[in-house]
Structure formats: structure tokens, C-alpha cells
Amino acid sequence: xxxxxxxxTKAYEKRVAVTPDVTAQLVKAGFxxxxxxxxxxxxxxxxxxxxxAGGKLEADANxxxxxxxxxxxxxxxxxxxxxxxxxxxxxxxxxxxGTNPALVESCVKQGITxxxxxxxxxISRAQKMDALSSxxxxxxxxxVILAANTLGKIFPLLMxxxxxxxxxxxxxxxxxxxxxxxxxxxKRLGAIVEVTDIRPETKEQVESLGGKFIQVKGDDxxxxxxxxxxxxxxxxxxxxxxxVAKHVSEADIVITTALIPxxxxxxxxxxDMVKSMRLGxxxxxxxVEQGGNCAISxxxxxxxxxxxxxxxxxxxxxxxxxxxxxxxxxxxxxxxLHLASKDGFKWEMEEEITKGSLIVHEGKKMIA
Numbered sequence: 001x002x003x004x005x006x007x008x009t010k011a012y013e014k015r016v017a018v019t020p021d022v023t024a025q026l027v028k029a030g031f032x033x034x035x036x037x038x039x040x041x042x043x044x045x046x047x048x049x050x051x052x053a054g055g056k057l058e059a060d061a062n063x064x065x066x067x068x069x070x071x072x073x074x075x076x077x078x079x080x081x082x083x084x085x086x087x088x089x090x091x092x093x094x095x096x097x098g099t100n101p102a103l104v105e106s107c108v109k110q111g112i113t114x115x116x117x118x119x120x121x122x123i124s125r126a127q128k129m130d131a132l133s134s135x136x137x138x139x140x141x142x143x144v145i146l147a148a149n150t151l152g153k154i155f156p157l158l159m160x161x162x163x164x165x166x167x168x169x170x171x172x173x174x175x176x177x178x179x180x181x182x183x184x185x186x187k188r189l190g191a192i193v194e195v196t197d198i199r200p201e202t203k204e205q206v207e208s209l210g211g212k213f214i215q216v217k218g219d220d221x222x223x224x225x226x227x228x229x230x231x232x233x234x235x236x237x238x239x240x241x242x243x244v245a246k247h248v249s250e251a252d253i254v255i256t257t258a259l260i261p262x263x264x265x266x267x268x269x270x271x272d273m274v275k276s277m278r279l280g281x282x283x284x285x286x287x288v289e290q291g292g293n294c295a296i297s298x299x300x301x302x303x304x305x306x307x308x309x310x311x312x313x314x315x316x317x318x319x320x321x322x323x324x325x326x327x328x329x330x331x332x333x334x335x336x337l338h339l340a341s342k343d344g345f346k347w348e349m350e351e352e353i354t355k356g357s358l359i360v361h362e363g364k365k366m367i368a
Contacts, residue, residue, distance in 0.1 A: 001342060002032045004068025006061040007039040010075040012300060012314065014042035014321035015328060017072040017093070020049040022329040027054035030342030034068065036061050043321040070340075072332055074325075079106045087111040088362060090345065092332060094118050094131070097359045097367055098261065104359060104367070111363035113345075117335065118261075121356040129335040129353070133177045134327035139316040140181030140257070143284045144170070146316075147253045148189060150282045150302075150309050156190020167192050171247050172211070173268050173293060174257035175202035178286060182255050183211045191253075196244050198236070214247060216240045237266050241273070249276035254283045256293030264291035271295050271306075279307035289314035 003026060005018045016039050018026070023033050033055040037047055047057055058064050065071065065084035073093035077085075079102075085091065088111065095116035097104050107114045117131045127133075148155060151168065158165040170186045172179050175197040186193045187210040195206045196214040203213040216239060248254055248269060254277075259265055265287035274283070274296060285297035296305050297312040304310070317324040338353060339345055348354050349361075358366050 001069040001340070001344065002034060002067060003070045003072060003336075004034050004064040005039055005072050006036045006064050006081075008074050009078065009081075010315075012318060013075060014318045015074045015325045016040045016043045016045065016321075017074050017325075017329065017332060019043070019326055019329040020045055020053040020055070021326075022333045023050055023055040024053035025333060026336075029337065032056070034058050034064055036064055040325070043325040045325070070336070072336070074328060076100065076103050079103075082106045082110050082112070085110055085112050089113070091115070092117065092336065095359055104365060107360040108363050108365050112360065113358070113362055114360040115335075115339070115357045116359050117332065117357065119357045119359065120335065121352055123352065126353050129331050129338065131328055131331040134331055135317040135324060136176065136178040136257075137181050138320050138324050138327070139286060140178035141185050142316050142319050143178070143255050143257075143286055144182050144185040144189065144253075146311055146313065146319075147255065147282045147284050150311065151252060152280050153252060154190075155186065168252040169194065169250060170253045170255065171196075171214075171244070171251040172255045172257070173197075173244075175199070175206050176257060178257040179255075180205060180209060182257070183209045186253075187211070194247050194251075196240065196247075198240065214244060216243055237268070241268065241270060244268075245273055245276065248273045251277065252281055254281070254294075255286065256284070257286045258293050259287050259290055265293050267291075267293060267295050269294040274308050274310070275306045277306070277308050281308045283308060283310045285310065285312050286316060288312040 026033050035050045035055050035057055037057045037059045062084050066086055070090045076093050076095045091112055091114045096118055097116050120126050120129050153168050155168045157167040168191045170191045170193045172182050172195045175195050183193050193211040194214055195211045206213045256268055258268055283294050285292050285294040287293045288297045288299050294310060297310045299312050300314050302311045
């Protein structure tokens with residue numbers, strides 16, 4: 001089978017779906033691999049490195065779409081890109097199908113098959129395929145670095161002849177993969193870290209990394225599936241805001257990571273909470289692309305409001321393109337080799353990973 005990789009066209013995107021190392025592994029497994037010229041340059045992978053790995057180069061993305069049996073991408077393709085794909089081809093990428101019905105319909109219309117890596121079940125045997133976690137891990141690290149670079153203070157306690165500098169305080173909303181990495185990074189830099197999460201079971205993980213857990217009493221509205229929060233009531237969010245407000249007012253940095261799949265991100269930091277923060281404080285809203293956890297953050301913009309710098313970077317993993325591409329390529333390689341061999345796809349339709357991630361099959365929609 002011919003695997004095609006094109007340059008990502010989404011704004012602010014520097015990642016590439018397949019690295020030279022993974023290209024070599026796919027070629028070794030019997031696949032042909034065709035990469036658009038320059039596709040890896042923003043991730044610091046040269047065209048020559050792909051050729052040395054056994055891949056072939058093609059300057060025209062449309063030719064790759066028209067000839068490839070499998071298209072591997074980071075972001076979902078545009079309608080125009082889907083229209084170039086040959087009938088029966090297989091697409092593998094982030095699709096966010098639950099909030100992108102038009103994309104699903106484009107795949108149906110073109111008669112292709114589409115797998116969404118964000119829909120891979122969170123089970124132990126799929127851990128090596130878990131692109132959500134690999135990218136969130138990097139994003140959690142980078143969010144702290146962004147905040148540290150913006151904050152006009154150092155993180156650690158520092159005792160000098162001129163006096164003692166108090167450590168910075170970091171408040172983190174959410175103790176998922178991104179939040180836990182943010183905790184670990186902020187602690188390594190010497191900050192005091194406080195964390196809130198609606199899942200009480202995360203308390204032990206937070207404390208094991210040196211964070212202080214701000215516990216909000218749960219209620220029956222909280223719905224958790226596969227480790228992710230799927231739903232929560234407005235009343236609970238209000239109670240959480242009231243409890244955390246004092247901690248936010250005393251924070252030097254606030255990092256928010258809360259997302260609910262298929263829904264707008266919950267507002268956790270209100271404008272009044274921002275007003276209560278000290279001049280020069282920093283907020284990093286990691287949920288900004290899905291509406292934002294901060295009421296006044298702006299997508300792909302760093303703004304100063306009420307004396308607080310609010311960072312609204314929508315694609316933080318792309319700020320670490322070398323590592324992000326490396327991990328994503330390994331995720332997608334493992335996923336592809338689970339689904340197919342060089343001779344074709346297995347189509348084990350009742351197998352848990354296949355069933356969970358298959359969005360469209362040969363032009364037929366597989367999700368409700």
C-alpha cells in the first residue's frame with residue numbers, strides 16, 4: 001500500500017504526521033511512503049532525511065491525495081483536500097468528529113474511510129497509540145515555560161544578601177495528562193503549586209508530584225467516561241469558582257486545562273477573578289480553541305487585561321514540533337500497524353480499537 005504524507009495546512013501548525021525514523025519503519029514493514037517536499041521542514045526534518053529513510057518525495061500535494069491508499073495527517077483535512085482523495089482511500093488523523101459533522105459528511109460524499117486518532121479508546125493495549133496523551137504531555141510542559149517566560153518574577157525561593165525572594169505560586173485547573181506535566185514542570189522550577197480537579201481520585205497523583213490539592217465536593221452531575229469528564233452541571237462549576245477564587249487571587253500564574261469532549265470548554269476563570277489577580281500575573285488558557293476556560297482569553301493572541309497577561313495559544317504542542325511530531329508519528333505508526341499490514345486493512349469491525357476510532361467506512365457513516 002502507498003502511504004501519503006502532506007504538509008499540514010492549518011494555521012500555526014508546525015508538526016508533521018510521519019518522521020524519517022517512522023518512515024524507515026513503515027518501509028521496512030513493506031509499505032511505500034510518499035512525502036510532500038518540505039512537509040517536515042517546520043519540525044526540523046529535511047527532505048534528504050526522508051529519502052535516506054526509504055521514502056519518496058512529491059512536490060504536488062494533490063498528486064499524493066489522488067494516488068495514496070492511506071493518508072496520514074495531524075489535523076483533519078479540508079473539504080478541498082478530501083475531494084482530491086481517491087474513492088476507497090483511508091484517512092487517519094485528528095478529526096474531532098463529534099463537533100465537526102461537516103467533515104464527516106465530506107468523507108461520506110467522497111466514499112473514503114476515516115479513522116480519528118482522538119477517538120481511540122483509552123485502554124491499556126492502546127496506550128502506544130494515544131496521541132491525545134502524547135501531545136497533552138508536551139503541552140503541559142510548554143505551558144509552564146510560556147508562563148515563566150512572561151512572568152516578571154523567578155519561580156523558586158531565593159535567599160540572597162540583598163534579601164529573600166519568595167517563590168511564585170502556580171494554580172492549575174485540571175489534573176489530566178497536561179495538568180500533571182504542568183505540575184511536575186512548575187515544581188522542578190521551584191514554584192508552589194496548587195491544583196483543582198473535579199475528580200477526587202486525582203488528589204493522590206497531584207500530591208505525589210508535590211502539588212497541593214484544592215478539593216471541591218462533587219455531585220451527581222459529574223459524568224466521567226474513559227478517564228475524561230463528559231459532563232458537569234453549571235451549579236458545580238459555580239461552586240468550584242467560588243472555592244478557587246481566593247487561590248487565583250493569590251496566584252502569580254494560572255494554567256487551565258479543562259476540556260469536555262464534544263462541548264464548549266467550561267468557564268473556570270471569570271473576568272472578576274482576573275481583576276482580583278496581582279498586576280503582572282499570567283494566565284495560560286490551554287482550552288482557548290474550544291471556547292476557553294478563561295472568560296476573556298483570545299484565540300492565538302497574548303493580551304493584557306486588568307494588568308494580567310492572558311496567553312491564548314491554541315496549538316501548544318506545535319511550539320515543540322520536533323518532539324510533538326516524533327511522538328505523534330510513533331502513535332500513528334502503532335495505530336496503522338494494528339489496523340493493517342502491507343497487504344491491506346484487516347477490517348476487524350468488532351475489535352474495540354477499530355470500532356471506537358472508525359468514523360466513516362467506505363462512504364458509510366459509522367457514528368451516530
